[in-house]
Amino acid sequence: MKTFSAYLKKEILEAARTNKYLILFTGSVFWALIVPLSLKALPLFFKSLPIDISAVLENFNRDTAYLSFLGDFFEIGTLFFALTLMGIVSNEVYYKRLVFPYSSGADTTGMVLAKYIHYGFTFSVFILIGFLANYFYTSKLFEGGMLEIGMAIRSALLYMVYYAFLLSFLIFLSSLFRRGIIAGITVIIFGYTLSIFNQIPRIRIYLPNYLLFKAADIGNIFDSTLFPTIIIAVVLIAVFLFFSILRIKRLDIA
Amino acid sequence: MIKVTGLKKNYGKVEALKSISFEVGRGSVFGFIGRNGAGKTTTMNILTGLMRFDKGKIFIMGRDFKQYKNELIKKIGYLPETPTFYDYMNAYEYLGFIGRITGFGQRGTKKRTDELLKMVGLDRKGKRKIGGYSRGMKQRLALAIAIFKKPEVLFLDEPSSALDPEGRLEMLNLIENLKDNKITIFLSTHILNDAERVCDTICIIDEGEMILTEKLSRLYEKYIQPVFDIEFEKVPEAEVSLLKKISWVEDIVENGKKISLQVKDIKHAKKEILLELSKLDMNIVSYRIRKRNLEDIFIGMVSKRENI
Numbered sequence: 001m002k003t004f005s006a007y008l009k010k011e012i013l014e015a016a017r018t019n020k021y022l023i024l025f026t027g028s029v030f031w032a033l034i035v036p037l038s039l040k041a042l043p044l045f046f047k048s049l050p051i052d053i054s055a056v057l058e059n060f061n062r063d064t065a066y067l068s069f070l071g072d073f074f075e076i077g078t079l080f081f082a083l084t085l086m087g088i089v090s091n092e093v094y095y096k097r098l099v100f101p102y103s104s105g106a107d108t109t110g111m112v113l114a115k116y117i118h119y120g121f122t123f124s125v126f127i128l129i130g131f132l133a134n135y136f137y138t139s140k141l142f143e144g145g146m147l148e149i150g151m152a153i154r155s156a157l158l159y160m161v162y163y164a165f166l167l168s169f170l171i172f173l174s175s176l177f178r179r180g181i182i183a184g185i186t187v188i189i190f191g192y193t194l195s196i197f198n199q200i201p202r203i204r205i206y207l208p209n210y211l212l213f214k215a216a217d218i219g220n221i222f223d224s225t226l227f228p229t230i231i232i233a234v235v236l237i238a239v240f241l242f243f244s245i246l247r248i249k250r251l252d253i254a
Numbered sequence: 255m256i257k258v259t260g261l262k263k264n265y266g267k268v269e270a271l272k273s274i275s276f277e278v279g280r281g282s283v284f285g286f287i288g289r290n291g292a293g294k295t296t297t298m299n300i301l302t303g304l305m306r307f308d309k310g311k312i313f314i315m316g317r318d319f320k321q322y323k324n325e326l327i328k329k330i331g332y333l334p335e336t337p338t339f340y341d342y343m344n345a346y347e348y349l350g351f352i353g354r355i356t357g358f359g360q361r362g363t364k365k366r367t368d369e370l371l372k373m374v375g376l377d378r379k380g381k382r383k384i385g386g387y388s389r390g391m392k393q394r395l396a397l398a399i400a401i402f403k404k405p406e407v408l409f410l411d412e413p414s415s416a417l418d419p420e421g422r423l424e425m426l427n428l429i430e431n432l433k434d435n436k437i438t439i440f441l442s443t444h445i446l447n448d449a450e451r452v453c454d455t456i457c458i459i460d461e462g463e464m465i466l467t468e469k470l471s472r473l474y475e476k477y478i479q480p481v482f483d484i485e486f487e488k489v490p491e492a493e494v495s496l497l498k499k500i501s502w503v504e505d506i507v508e509n510g511k512k513i514s515l516q517v518k519d520i521k522h523a524k525k526e527i528l529l530e531l532s533k534l535d536m537n538i539v540s541y542r543i544r545k546r547n548l549e550d551i552f553i554g555m556v557s558k559r560e561n562i
Binding site: 002003005006009010013014017018095096097099100101102103104105106107250252253254 | 295299302303304305306324327328330331332334336337338339340342343347351352354355356357396399400402403
């Protein structure tokens with residue numbers, strides 16, 4: 001508990017002083033505002049080009065604008081998320097920053113949990129802000145569709161669970177590799193490629209990326225098909241954190 | 255206080271420590287000296303629980319280190335050779351972080367932080383970001399962290415190597431103060447003058463092997479024979495070969511135009527040396543007899559790996 005509280009405070013200070021809050025906020029909330037604005041500006045952009053996309057734009061409503069945001073959030077948000085936090089453990093080990101804390105009696109479990117809870121909570125808050133901001137902005141700029149604030153909150157919750165899973169995976173990979181960039185790139189590739197399985201109904205419910213699929217299922221976001229996905233995501237989070245702690249305990253710190 | 259037997263550590267196929275054994279008495283300053291890559295830092299990292307070892311036994315305060323590592327670490331302080339911090343923090347914040355880990359409490363941490371920053375002379379610069387500190391300032395902060403929890407055993411890895419002469423002197427004074435407080439100090443250094451000044455016992459390690467462990471006073475008794483320092487007008491080459499052939503010459507350490515000549519029989523040498531030097535075809539700039547210091551002993555031991 002002593003290590004947990006010490007590292008929690010340290011992570012907050014670090015994220016604030018090294019602009020990690022700002023970067024993660026930009027990666028989540030900024031796109032929530034920019035996506036609907038750019039969609040609204042599309043007709044102006046295509047006006048000067050010899051292409052007629054009026055048929056496509058006619059069908060644009062709040063739902064389609066929101067779905068477009070979800071896709072962009074996953075693609076860009078994952079990039080920001082993985083590249084900002086890729087050194088979460090590896091930097092501590094590589095730059096020998098654990099020498100003083102460990103020789104002062106710090107314990108690995110407290111350190112890993114503090115990092116996980118801090119960034120898990122932080123990114124969840126940014127997801128919620130981003131999704132709500134997008135909902136209000138989309139509602140102002142577009143009309144029609146069945147999107148409601150409750151739906152935006154429900155999809156935000158599924159995204160939170162997904163990124164909580166992705167964070168545990170990132171921490172695990174960051175404890176495996178001395179260079180954070182390997183962990184970051186692996187998480188990005190893993191996140192993108194796993195979404196391919198969302199095309200296969202029999203398999204997708206057992207993979208965390210199904211959370212993203214259901215988050216985009218406006219009108220039917222929460223249903224019973226999510227149970228196995230959430231259980232598997234929670235189990236994977238526990239497994240990754242457990243193996244991260246085990247791995248760091250076996251590392252030579254100095 | 256510390257007992258190490260048959261300690262072995264390999265990095266792949268490289269044997270970093272080849273079964274070393276030694277004992278450190280309570281309240282003493284144990285000087286661990288050796289060349290770069292001799293195994294000093296590896297030993298330190300193992301004894302502070304930051305690195306695993308392959309074979310051997312370690313007892314600290316009579317308890318098996320492997321078995322009671324978590325409890326023993328709380329009684330150990332460590333100053334690594336190149337201390338690394340969170341550069342965005344200032345000294346107060348970093349010591350606060352260490353205080354929370356060690357469970358000092360808010361008031362206790364603040365009191366201890368103020369006390370230590372004053373002791374290491376960083377009280378006025380304590381609110382500056384650590385990233386902007388000089389190497390010497392970082393070293394002093396590292397010492398404050400190492401002794402934060404009032405350890406019974408303190409491991410210092412090259413504590414003065416990054417410091418300027420004034421800082422080095424301050425560091426040695428601090429070590430002497432700690433010694434007065436009955437803290438057992440394990441000091442790794444290659445600055446032999448420092449070891450000579452503060453250590454009670456000297457241990458020489460080379461290529462992962464212990465080649466000597468002796469009380470400093472006993473060491474001087476054993477190597478009481480003085481040394482002749484001779485400076486020539488030019489770099490002596492053939493002259494050194496000739497001098498080495500003399501029966502009463504034990505060893506010659508060359509350093510450019512200067513040589514340090516160690517002898518087996520001082521009485522005989524005093525009578526003969528001027529005669530022998532006069533036979534050489536080279537002018538002598540200076541000549542003096544002095545007592546052997548730790549550096550002479552160290553160089554003699556390491557270069558020839560002689561058995562005492």
